[in-house]
Amino acid sequence: MPSVAMRPYLAIARISWRSALAYRIPFVLSLCMMVFNLLAMLSLWRVLLASGHPLAGFTWPEMRAYLLVSFVTGCLVSSFTDFTMAFRIQSGLVALDLTQPVHYQRARFAQCLGMTVLESATAAVVCGAALAAFGAIPVPALPQLALFLVSLVAVVPLKFLIVYSSGLLCFWTHNYLGVSFARAAVSAVLSGALVPLVFFPGWLRILAEVLPFQGIASTPALIYLGQASGWDAVRLIGIQLLWIAVLWAGASAAWNAALRRLTIHGG
Amino acid sequence: MDEPLIRARALTKTFRRPDKGPGLAGSARHLITRKYTEHHAIDGIDLDVAAGEAVAYVGRNGAGKSTTVKLLTGILVPSSGEVRVAGVVPHQDRIANARNIGVVFGQRTQLWWDLPVRETFTLLRDMYRIPPERYRATLARLTEVLDLGPLLPVTGRKLSLGQRMRADLAAALLHEPPIVYLDEPTIGLDIEVKDRVREFLRDLVANGTTVLLTTHDLGDIEDVCRRIVIVDGGRIIHDGPLAAVRDELARERSMHVQPAVPVDLAAIRAALPGTEVSGEPGEFSIRFDRFAYSAGQVAAAVMGLAEIRDFRIDEPGIEDVVRRVYEGGLVESPTGAPA
Numbered sequence A: 001m002p003s004v005a006m007r008p009y010l011a012i013a014r015i016s017w018r019s020a021l022a023y024r025i026p027f028v029l030s031l032c033m034m035v036f037n038l039l040a041m042l043s044l045w046r047v048l049l050a051s052g053h054p055l056a057g058f059t060w061p062e063m064r065a066y067l068l069v070s071f072v073t074g075c076l077v078s079s080f081t082d083f084t085m086a087f088r089i090q091s092g093l094v095a096l097d098l099t100q101p102v103h104y105q106r107a108r109f110a111q112c113l114g115m116t117v118l119e120s121a122t123a124a125v126v127c128g129a130a131l132a133a134f135g136a137i138p139v140p141a142l143p144q145l146a147l148f149l150v151s152l153v154a155v156v157p158l159k160f161l162i163v164y165s166s167g168l169l170c171f172w173t174h175n176y177l178g179v180s181f182a183r184a185a186v187s188a189v190l191s192g193a194l195v196p197l198v199f200f201p202g203w204l205r206i207l208a209e210v211l212p213f214q215g216i217a218s219t220p221a222l223i224y225l226g227q228a229s230g231w232d233a234v235r236l237i238g239i240q241l242l243w244i245a246v247l248w249a250g251a252s253a254a255w256n257a258a259l260r261r262l263t264i265h266g267g
Numbered sequence B: 001m002d003e004p005l006i007r008a009r010a011l012t013k014t015f016r017r018p019d020k021g022p023g024l025a026g027s028a029r030h031l032i033t034r035k036y037t038e039h040h041a042i043d044g045i046d047l048d049v050a051a052g053e054a055v056a057y058v059g060r061n062g063a064g065k066s067t068t069v070k071l072l073t074g075i076l077v078p079s080s081g082e083v084r085v086a087g088v089v090p091h092q093d094r095i096a097n098a099r100n101i102g103v104v105f106g107q108r109t110q111l112w113w114d115l116p117v118r119e120t121f122t123l124l125r126d127m128y129r130i131p132p133e134r135y136r137a138t139l140a141r142l143t144e145v146l147d148l149g150p151l152l153p154v155t156g157r158k159l160s161l162g163q164r165m166r167a168d169l170a171a172a173l174l175h176e177p178p179i180v181y182l183d184e185p186t187i188g189l190d191i192e193v194k195d196r197v198r199e200f201l202r203d204l205v206a207n208g209t210t211v212l213l214t215t216h217d218l219g220d221i222e223d224v225c226r227r228i229v230i231v232d233g234g235r236i237i238h239d240g241p242l243a244a245v246r247d248e249l250a251r252e253r254s255m256h257v258q259p260a261v262p263v264d265l266a267a268i269r270a271a272l273p274g275t276e277v278s279g280e281p282g283e284f285s286i287r288f289d290r291f292a293y294s295a296g297q298v299a300a301a302v303m304g305l306a307e308i309r310d311f312r313i314d315e316p317g318i319e320d321v322v323r324r325v326y327e328g329g330l331v332e333s334p335t336g337a338p339a
């Protein structure tokens, strides 16, 4: 039974999910973009791996699995979180958020979880279609599958915190769109969502491994494939969790700093 | 006396405005020079509000009313000074403070734009953890007095301004807060809705809620507030009973006249001794004491000198209140005077 303290946040998650249904058109558009991306990547790698020789240890079915997993993690925690945040901060509506009896960061996370319900459902549907079109993918054995699920679940708070932290930059810049695009571009590369990290040149790979982005695509994909198994997988999940803890605390501190310099525009 | 419910001491909020030249070049230069002008939006405010009091907080545009409300509600962190509301420092303990207060900003809405009004209310119910029976009773009462019935199934974005304001009032009061801040709750409303809101506020105060109301419309505060606090330039320039201000202003009227041909204002001054004539020969205003002249007498005196194309008589507004304070027309009360 959910505790009383959770009730406000459950309510926020629920209303966020309900209002997401009101944003059908942008939702469908962004989904179409992601599906297009997925199809392009699948077709590209199919050509590259057509000879039957694996590249950097990836066969065509494995690459299919990698791309599908990174598609799923890409669907989770869309830019709705930071765009609505940015809009409310820049328009001054955040003033009203500040008079509500909830922690701002937890409330945004709840809102993001509400959206995730919808996002997971659509991701599942698209995956099913892709599997039918491009052929089945290898499924890992039970212990590995369990590790994969843990790392997949960890993607949600981790990705939320990356998006949320960049949303907080609104307090320092008036051009949030630029920040958001930059974040999306950097995280698309460094997360390994476009190209697995093994293909990276050494310096870029080191950069990707010390930053939190790998945890939102590469980590669950590698665990799914069994390229990271046993302690290796546990270590990668540990890194995810560590980043979650660090970013949660860092974002809280940033939020408090931001409030000190907050000026509400208009009326 | 117990500690007042709302207590502010030497409260100050300073905004920094970047000294930017126009255009991109100006922005670029600012990046290097980093020069700012300090602007004291609130400049040392002392304010005590006792439980159950209803205070009108008025002043001209930019006087610092909204900034005060944002400081008292904990939205903004003060630059210096102290504030305590029901024993809580609002910007330090936002959540505890949120439970004690209800806030309505006339220019912003807390309704969810894409969902029916009812959904926003349900969210607030859960956010404030209002027990179900309590919620049902409060919602029923608010629905009746604010006539919300037809609005509950309507999406936030589809509400008219007046409908939105009624829904926002209800949203701010669902958790029955003992303290309510209203920042221009009647802005942009037509007279019918205004009356309804005013009546609602009267009931709210009658039921013992502590209210701080800012407005540009003196009509809002009549019958609602007993006390008026006047701010200007971020400072409190007057704090006292509303009745005194009303009596003082009740005497004063302004007639705005457009003559068919320009007239000599000196001649009008001579014809109406004791009044104040300002403006241009082609369009001028006469301020007169209602007990010294009737409007008819003033109009007749002007018509003796020139044909009138158009004229209008104004009731006194906030500007007149502020002016009277500066002219020394209102005696400052000892309690509210800033140190």
Ligand SMILES: Nc1ncnc2c1ncn2[C@@H]1O[C@H](COP(=O)(O)OP(=O)(O)OP(=O)(O)O)[C@@H](O)[C@H]1O
Pocket (backbone or CB within 6 Å): A263, A264, A265, A266, A267, B015, B016, B017, B039, B040, B041, B059, B060, B061, B062, B063, B064, B065, B066, B067, B068
């Ligand atoms: N975010 C901000 N940044 C810089 N200056 C600000 C900011 N908000 C308000 N100010 C300035 O502070 C002063 C007080 O503003 P405030 O909004 O409190 O006035 P107000 O009394 O509510 O006016 P109005 O009647 O027009 O609503 C104004 O001079 C305004 O320009």
Ligand SMILES: [Mg+2]
Pocket (backbone or CB within 6 Å): A267, B065, B066, B067, B183
């Ligand atoms: Mg204002």
